[in-house]
Amino acid sequence: MISTVRVVGRGRAGSAIAARLAERGLTVSAGREALADADLVLLAVPDGAIAEVAQQVPIGPWLAHVSGATSLQALEPHVRRFSVHPLQTLTQERGSEQLDGAWGAVTAETEEGRATARWLADMLGLHPFDVADADKPLYHAGAVMASNFLVTLYRASARLLEESHAPPEALVPLMTRTIENGFALTGPIARGDWSTVEAHLHALEERAPDLMPLYRALAEATRP
Numbered sequence: 731m732i733s734t735v736r737v738v739g740r741g742r743a744g745s746a747i748a749a750r751l752a753e754r755g756l757t758v759s760a761g762r763e764a765l766a767d768a769d770l771v772l773l774a775v776p777d778g779a780i781a782e783v784a785q786q787v788p789i790g791p792w793l794a795h796v797s798g799a800t801s802l803q804a805l806e807p808h809v810r811r812f813s814v815h816p817l818q819t820l821t822q823e824r825g826s827e828q829l830d831g832a833w834g835a836v837t838a839e840t841e842e843g844r845a846t847a848r849w850l851a852d853m854l855g856l857h858p859f860d861v862a863d864a865d866k867p868l869y870h871a872g873a874v875m876a877s878n879f880l881v882t883l884y885r886a887s888a889r890l891l892e893e894s895h896a897p898p899e900a901l902v903p904l905m906t907r908t909i910e911n912g913f914a915l916t917g918p919i920a921r922g923d924w925s926t927v928e929a930h931l932h933a934l935e936e937r938a939p940d941l942m943p944l945y946r947a948l949a950e951a952t953r954p
Contacts (some may be wrong), residue, residue: 731849736768739782742820743796744774754853765789768785780804783944792846797846799870802863812847816856819877829854836863886941893937919952
């Protein structure tokens with residue numbers, strides 16, 4: 731279907747994607763210039779730059795972006811367009827293997843666009859699923875809560891362990907096992923042990939008052 735790909739952007743997503751497509755035998759060029767020298771031009775640039783870069787790409791090839799929240803309207807005036815969002819956290823310290831087994835959100839406006847997007851997801855090693863353009867902000871909010879806020883939770887929790895003179899790295903096996911156990915809820919809220927929750931709040935009020943709103947909001951959201 732497609733033999734040549736131009737990846738615009740050399741950040742975390744662009745680097746991993748370019749490496750994976752090259753592994754799959756495609757002819758891949760990568761850089762910051764928005765050239766139309768390939769069957770597919772893939773924008774792996776910050777969300778706020780997508781519309782500007784899209785207008786620099788000559789009409790002709792397929793044009794796609796890898797943003798989870800950005801509408802396809804950002805790719806105007808192109809009509810041969812779609813998006814594939816790898817639902818995975820990526821780092822430049824690792825390579826294309828970090829895409830293995832991840833899921834990918836596919837958004838397209840035509841059957842041909844959807845087929846091309848699913849082809850790209852398959853080439854990247856992703857499990858594709860459809861997300862309507864209008865649903866992308868809501869979908870991406872869920873992704874951010876699962877990934878970015880996990881970092882927030884770890885940092886807040888680690889701070890409390892450090893304040894208690896306990897090693898924060900001890901939290902990692904606990905968090906990992908929670909995932910492995912299918913997110914089964916345990917602990918005082920699951921038991922209805924509200925006296926323990928009040929003890930937590932009392933300790934936070936004395937030692938880390940700025941974390942009380944976070945704890946209260948999470949406790950309320952966790953309440954059965």
